[in-house]
Amino acid sequence: MSTNGAAGRIQIDGVAKQFGDLRVFQDIDLAIGEREIVSIVGPSGCGKTTLLRCIDGLVQPSEGEIRIDGAKVTEPPRGVAVVFQHFGLFPWKTVYENVAYGLRLAGAPKDQIAESVARHIELVGLKGFDKAYPYQLSGGMQQRTGLARALATDPHVLLMDEPFASIDAQTREILQFELLRIWESRPMSMVFVTHSIEEAVLMGDRVVVLRGRPSSIHEVIETGLPRPRTRDVLSSPRFNEVREQVWSLLMHEAEQAERELQEVR
Amino acid sequence: MASVPHEVAIPRTYGVSARTQRTFLRIATGVILLVLWEVLVRWLAPPFVARPVTVARALPHVLANHLPPGTPTFWGAAEATVVASAEGLAIGIVGGVLVGLTMGRLRTADRLLRFYISTFFAMPIIALVPVMTLWFGYSSTVRLYIVALGAFLPICLNVYDGTRSLPASFVEVAQSYRARWWNVWFGIALPASLPYLLAGFKLAVGRVLVGAVVAEYIVNLKGLGSYIVFDSRTFHQPEMMVAVLFLALLGVSVNAAADLATRRFLPWYRRSE
Ligand SMILES: Nc1ncnc2c1ncn2[C@@H]1O[C@H](COP(=O)(O)OP(=O)(O)OP(=O)(O)O)[C@@H](O)[C@H]1O
Numbered sequence A: 001m002s003t004n005g006a007a008g009r010i011q012i013d014g015v016a017k018q019f020g021d022l023r024v025f026q027d028i029d030l031a032i033g034e035r036e037i038v039s040i041v042g043p044s045g046c047g048k049t050t051l052l053r054c055i056d057g058l059v060q061p062s063e064g065e066i067r068i069d070g071a072k073v074t075e076p077p078r079g080v081a082v083v084f085q086h087f088g089l090f091p092w093k094t095v096y097e098n099v100a101y102g103l104r105l106a107g108a109p110k111d112q113i114a115e116s117v118a119r120h121i122e123l124v125g126l127k128g129f130d131k132a133y134p135y136q137l138s139g140g141m142q143q144r145t146g147l148a149r150a151l152a153t154d155p156h157v158l159l160m161d162e163p164f165a166s167i168d169a170q171t172r173e174i175l176q177f178e179l180l181r182i183w184e185s186r187p188m189s190m191v192f193v194t195h196s197i198e199e200a201v202l203m204g205d206r207v208v209v210l211r212g213r214p215s216s217i218h219e220v221i222e223t224g225l226p227r228p229r230t231r232d233v234l235s236s237p238r239f240n241e242v243r244e245q246v247w248s249l250l251m252h253e254a255e256q257a258e259r260e261l262q263e264v265r
Numbered sequence B: 001m002a003s004v005p006h007e008v009a010i011p012r013t014y015g016v017s018a019r020t021q022r023t024f025l026r027i028a029t030g031v032i033l034l035v036l037w038e039v040l041v042r043w044l045a046p047p048f049v050a051r052p053v054t055v056a057r058a059l060p061h062v063l064a065n066h067l068p069p070g071t072p073t074f075w076g077a078a079e080a081t082v083v084a085s086a087e088g089l090a091i092g093i094v095g096g097v098l099v100g101l102t103m104g105r106l107r108t109a110d111r112l113l114r115f116y117i118s119t120f121f122a123m124p125i126i127a128l129v130p131v132m133t134l135w136f137g138y139s140s141t142v143r144l145y146i147v148a149l150g151a152f153l154p155i156c157l158n159v160y161d162g163t164r165s166l167p168a169s170f171v172e173v174a175q176s177y178r179a180r181w182w183n184v185w186f187g188i189a190l191p192a193s194l195p196y197l198l199a200g201f202k203l204a205v206g207r208v209l210v211g212a213v214v215a216e217y218i219v220n221l222k223g224l225g226s227y228i229v230f231d232s233r234t235f236h237q238p239e240m241m242v243a244v245l246f247l248a249l250l251g252v253s254v255n256a257a258a259d260l261a262t263r264r265f266l267p268w269y270r271r272s273e
């Protein structure tokens, strides 16, 4: 298992989560650095979303604790933003108002909101769509709005829960590289949950593989890929090597699940 | 799969737009009904029974308030009814939104209140008017309670439904941006429930008008209800009929305004998925 030398911005110590009789995950130890992207992969239902919720303080872990910048997380902290798979845009708000949401709640001054919202709408390539409603946007554009809303609060921790999972393959690839470009211009801690092994390897400095029931960290793989990451990475031998490694870890799990299912029958 | 014959699949419009055709049919029905009314009354009823021609003849002097001394004036009555209805709607909206949101967001409030509010909603509250005259006297207070309750109940239950069907994901997004409970109630649950609120408002308009008019009949308050009773009893049927038509027009136009407001201010409604 690899150790992370950098002072962890996010410190996860012995965390477990249980819903009634269902123990979702346990023994999660993970430190995430200030300018690090950690990808999390694992089979459906292994608790990836729940872990992100714990990091954001939306739910409390049953055991262990999570600290961000040394402070124990008990409620959603300032400076942490989430991007949701379902986009989570408010249908009655325009793009502008959706992006402004976090700043308005934080009570930011009017001119600061106007400046920041305009800048972030432009950053994600939605200039001119300020007045559009979510129903008028494609899935890709909706998630651009979700990303702008998160970034507008100027977070130092970004939690991504399968942000591009419900977006078509071509747009997804464009968004992946745009996100990488944005991250290069303002590096921050990022936890990137995904179902796609390629995406996990492309985004992450490390890939955390969750496995088992209840699940726990099975393996942490340093991708060792250079940054800034460009499309060239996708065809590099190292990328393929890591992808195969993660793939075999997850396939093993899938096969085991299949066998258990056979036994039940 | 059997293919549908071409002639059946496409409605014939004979070169006229579907909208024009619909309007034409609607007007045609109206004209036929008016003619039937006129003919049947002339043929079968005594001369004091209102028919379209006499109503039309009564219209100018009713609207100009030119009535025999001692009779209630139309505009005075209309104003009283409209003002009381508007007050009732205002109270009903504010109260209905607050209670509906509270029941929708707090399980305890739901358990304490919803059964009784649903029961009141299901029962004809105008049945309470006689007993209310004993409690509050023969005063406009009775009408105010009836119209306020008439607006409150449907709005409250609709806002409740809207709040209950609020996707949990919206609440989670709000909480992740550090929203407090009041931000969730009034910034998320309320706007998400606006389509429900509007549906409740349209129900409320009908109930409020019925409540106001019936309260005016029974309590004999200045208003269109008592105007209608007076004119009916004094053989001023065409004059009375003007008030009935006015009430119909009022209900229809408030609802049309609500639809217009939906399209204008809730463009996202019915289009988000
Ligand atoms: N609030 C809750 N109450 C009870 N059980 C829950 C709750 N939230 C999640 N679970 C359960 O915990 C398990 C993990 O759910 P979670 O959504 O975290 O998985 P996931 O890894 O994100 O799955 P997916 O890949 O499908 O998104 C599931 O079995 C789910 O049913």
Ligand SMILES: [Mg+2]
Binding pocket: A048, A049, A050, A161
């Ligand atoms: Mg999930």
